[in-house]
Amino acid sequence: MLRSHLAFVADARRRGDEHSHLDWTLEVSHPLGDGERLIADALAYYVAHQPDGTRIKLRALVEVDRATTSSERLATKLIDYARLHTYTRPPAARPTQRRPGSAGIRSSRASCSSSPVLPRAPWPTASRTCRR
Structure with a gap:
């Protein structure tokens, strides 16, 4: 797992993008509906710098x-x-009844309840034998 993360870090540095040791979260659980869950090995955050100066924030499982x-x-x-890609919360x-003092407060979670979840899933593989 560490080697995969270090490959992301090295590639980001080479390209001039942003991805550091804090942009990697291990064992992330995602709902699939009907009480089922998918646990990804990691969730990576990456900021790609475009030639026009804009930055694109990317997430990947x-x-x-x-082997x-x-x-x-x-x-x-x-x-x-594939199920996770099409899942919407x-x-x-x-x-049914408002509590005193709660008027006008909206959960940030509710605002993204219909957005697609995570679009990409890189899948590094390794052979059974380690070469040194």
Whole structure:
């Protein structure tokens, strides 16, 4: 996992983009609906600098396969990532009665409830033998 992260860091430096040691979160859980969840090996944040000076913020789920997982399990996980890509959270339930002092307060989570989740899933793989 560390080697994958270091590859992101090195590539960002080479390109003049932003990605540091703090832009990598391990074992991130995402809902798939019906109580099911997908746990990604990592979630990477990356800021790409464009030639016109604009910056694009990117997020990617990362799965690292060390040739220890069966092809059936890998296929299942890829299908789960496809499900995650199309998943939208159900709208938040509205309270039937307002509490005193809560008027005008909106949850930031509710504002992004219908947005697509995460669009990319890099999948680094390694052979069973380590070359030194």
